[in-house]
Amino acid sequence: METNDLKIFNEVAQLKSTIKAAEKLNYVQSTVSKRMVRLENQLGRKLFHRTNRGMALTEDGERFLDYTTRILATVSEMEEAFCLDKRQVRVGGTQAITQNYLQGYIFDESLSIFTKPTADLVQKLKAGMIDFILVNKKINDQKLKEVQRIKEKLVWTQAKRNNTELLENKILISREKDCPYRNATLEILKKQNQIEASVIEIDTLDIMVTMLETNNASAILPKKLVDSNEKLQVLPNQVQKQGIIYVYTTQEMPLNKGFKLL
The missing domain is CATH 1.10.10.10 (Winged helix-like DNA-binding domain superfamily/Winged helix DNA-binding domain)
Known part of the structure; x- marks a missing residue:
């Protein structure tokens, strides 16, 4: 306990x-x-x-x-x-990044994990409220520095019990405009002249995963997330555009303080 x-x-x-x-x-x-x-x-x-x-x-x-x-x-x-040092490394990530990469750190008492939208994470980082952020987009800001970059494989997914053809399903995307999974989905639909497909915007990743598990719906998500969910399957339909996770900190961050996502 x-x-x-x-x-x-x-x-x-x-x-x-x-x-x-x-x-x-x-x-x-x-x-x-x-x-x-x-x-x-x-x-x-x-x-x-x-x-x-x-x-x-x-x-x-x-x-x-x-x-x-x-x-x-x-x-x-x-x-x-006993004046114990309570200073933790504060790490922030988006919903998907926290669920896929940071859950294993949540109960590490040397770290404090924050889950926020990208814009909020950048704001908190610049305000000194967070030490590192993990986001899905490149940030051009002279006050920040990139310390790590990780490639992320994206795949089409739907429930294992769902035998409906991909484009006959409801297509789920995040409501967040900067979400790379949303943008990859819309880009593919546009290329295939399927922009009229039935697309539903979802507020949170948890809700999206639940809808995938229980409905005839499909979405583009990280393969790491799909592989960890026994109710979801990776579809053979290829996603050419792959994701990148960027780790940022401030220019003033001491060299002896670090966080590396393996």
Whole structure:
């Protein structure tokens, strides 16, 4: 059982919502939900009643909240008493990048992960609120410097249970105009004179993946994401345009402070 799990539990309990807790803690909502399920499995107790109106504590959840509140208070007191260095490397990514590449770092206590749209990440980086950002577009700004570049393979995908031809499906794209997966999709549809195809704009990656899993729908997404989802398949239709992930920091960032995405 990890201290971060207790912190997440406390936020979900107070806010009665995994979505609100994820926003406050700068996590992906699906990660918060998975950590709460894992915590319940470790304890062998159900901590929440899950309803359409949100998350409500069970009797065991109320008892556990009392323990976690005291534990977290003790941890905070210990850190203050021994002057422990709380300085973390703050890393920001978009929804897709966080889900595909940063989830493994979320519970590394030397790092703090933020999930925001690209424009917000750039703003926070320049304001000194984040140390590194991972984005899908090249940023031309003299105050920033590129420290790493990673190629990202993009593929067409749909549910394994979905046998419908690609262009007979609903085509899902992100509502974010700068999203490279959206732009690659629209570019292909235009080249194939299929711009009139039934395209649906989606607000979040989690919703898009759920819609792919449960409907006759297709989308262009990173192969890494598709390979990690047992309900999705890679389609044979080729995506010529591939993605690039750029890692940026500020020009003033000390040389002894770094973050490298493997």
